[in-house]
Amino acid sequence: xxxxxxxxGALVVLPLLAVLVMNLGRDPHSIRSPLxxxxxxxxxxxxxxxxxxxxxxxxRGKPVVLNFxxxxxxxxxxxxxxxxxxxxxYEPGVQFLGIVYDDEEARATSFLKQRGSSYPSLxxxxxxxxxxYGVAGVPETYFIDASGKVVSxxxxxxxxxxxxxxxxxxGGAS
Amino acid sequence: MRAASWGALLLALAGLALAQTPxxxxxxxxxxxxxxxxxxxxxxxxxxxxxxxxxxxxxxGLSVADSPSPTAQNMKAHVRELVAAGYDQDQILAxxxxxxxxxxxxxxxxxxxxxxxxxxxxxxxxxxxxxxxFALRSPKPAPTAAAGVDxxxxxxDPRLAAYMLKVRELAYGWPGGVPPRPESR
Numbered sequence: 521x522x523x524x525x526x527x528x529g530a531l532v533v534l535p536l537l538a539v540l541v542m543n544l545g546r547d548p549h550s551i552r553s554p555l556x557x558x559x560x561x562x563x564x565x566x567x568x569x570x571x572x573x574x575x576x577x578x579x580r581g582k583p584v585v586l587n588f589x590x591x592x593x594x595x596x597x598x599x600x601x602x603x604x605x606x607x608x609x610y611e612p613g614v615q616f617l618g619i620v621y622d623d624e625e626a627r628a629t630s631f632l633k634q635r636g637s638s639y640p641s642l643x644x645x646x647x648x649x650x651x652x653y654g655v656a657g658v659p660e661t662y663f664i665d666a667s668g669k670v671v672s673x674x675x676x677x678x679x680x681x682x683x684x685x686x687x688x689x690x691g692g693a694s
Numbered sequence: 695m696r697a698a699s700w701g702a703l704l705l706a707l708a709g710l711a712l713a714q715t716p717x718x719x720x721x722x723x724x725x726x727x728x729x730x731x732x733x734x735x736x737x738x739x740x741x742x743x744x745x746x747x748x749x750x751x752x753x754x755g756l757s758v759a760d761s762p763s764p765t766a767q768n769m770k771a772h773v774r775e776l777v778a779a780g781y782d783q784d785q786i787l788a789x790x791x792x793x794x795x796x797x798x799x800x801x802x803x804x805x806x807x808x809x810x811x812x813x814x815x816x817x818x819x820x821x822x823x824x825x826x827x828f829a830l831r832s833p834k835p836a837p838t839a840a841a842g843v844d845x846x847x848x849x850x851d852p853r854l855a856a857y858m859l860k861v862r863e864l865a866y867g868w869p870g871g872v873p874p875r876p877e878s879r
Binding site for chain 2: 551555
């Protein structure tokens with residue numbers, strides 16, 4: 521009788537334990553973006569520091585590197601040099617765009633003045649574009665191919681190597 | 695006939711164009727609103743209800759309704775707009791799921807393998823009740839000789855009976871192993 525109870529208990533508990541152990545150490549936030557393989561959500565946003573609105577649709581035919589960032593985000597600071605250099609390197613075949621996430625325009629302006637920039641950053645009022653892209657923190661970078669399809673998403677600071685690989689994957693010349 | 699086929703082609707093209715509607719337009723993602731546009735207190739109540747079902751993506755296990763983070767506040771504002779426009783709960787959840795994946799739902803959607811999560815606990819509970827009922831109803835073991843027998847009776851074997859009396863005499867101090875009878879008045 522005791523053995524039967526033990527076996528029945530093990531049958532119930534072991535699969536549960538297996539599920540828990542399998543997912544141990546996995547960050548639930550790092551799931552694959554459902555946008556990958558689908559058309560990138562369109563947007564039309566005003567650049568930091570003024571000027572006419574920039575739209576994704578106007579960039580059709582060119583791979584786009586779309587980087588969500590904020591001045592309060594340390595990893596964004598970390599990757600800033602790689603992105604600035606990357607934008608210069610892949611010009612004019614690949615368009616780099618920044619989207620300011622949950623930050624003030626004045627701060628973004630002074631950040632860019634101080635650290636330099638080689639591509640436009642756009643203001644996302646109300647965070648609507650970030651929501652549509654499913655941004656769950658900064659920095660996050662979306663790689664969009666010439667047909668306007670999302671090819672990949674990278675969460676965290678980009679190194680020049682990773683950036684080069686993902687640009688190549690999106691069809692950008694290297 | 696030819697005109698008709700041209701017409702069909704044009705219609706198909708128009709359909710394609712419609713299918714390409716911007717995906718930040720909820721209509722292009724989840725279709726036209728299925729509910730009634732809300733406003734005032736009803737709008738706030740409904741917004742809170744739906745936001746409570748959405749996971750705040752920058753928090754740890756908090757709903758959009760409960761989180762004070764700017765991201766959650768932005769999402770809540772978006773929910774409010776969708777509710778005001780008449781989108782129902784399923785449509786709004788589907789809209790956010792398209793951006794954030796199923797992870798954005800705090801409750802697993804009732805579909806496919808997810809049904810296991812909804813059904814298994816109830817099934818387990820019913821199974822447990824069944825097991826308990828079965829155990830209660832199964833025939834009890836036959837009553838043993840000990841029950842319903844006078845504790846002072848003696849075995850039939852005279853030698854055993856003599857031993858029993860001796861034990862009672864030693865244990866209880868009864869002379870001859872026989873309990874003293876209460877004196878009748």
